[in-house]
Amino acid sequence: MTTATRRSEDGSVLIEALIAAALVAMILLATFQVLSDSARRRERVLAQRDAVAIARARLEAVGSALPLTPGRIEGVEGGYHWSLVITPCSGDVRSRAGELRCATVTVRKPDQTAPLVSLTTRRVTGNARDA
Secondary structure (H helix, E strand, O other), X not given: OOHHHHHHHHHHHHHHHHHHHHHHHHHHHXXXXXXXXXXXXXXXXXHHHHHHHHHHHHHHHXXXXXXXXXXXXXXXXXXXXXXXXXXXXXXXXXXXXXXXXXXXXXXXXXXXXXXXXXXXXXXXXXXXXXX
């Protein structure tokens, strides 16, 4: 082999090594992005699960621990802000059983304005005392 041929081969080996390193870097970057996206989605799902549990607990308390009177009640539980809004249901007619009320619970993280979850239910006031 001549010296010129050896230099040409040495240059092509360097270029091949650089291309291989660039490919490995791109694969590692793509893997990192997939893993970080997965971690963000997991955190979001866990936060929504906690928010649903808080909202369900607040709705279960409506009429017993929380009054069924129209208005707004707010609180903090487990690092989440919740608000309960009770209103008379639209188009509703009072019956002997009582008045139909709509209760909506919204749960959000303190640093966010968009709610993680919002649940609504309807409850009948049991007697004239609740109305």
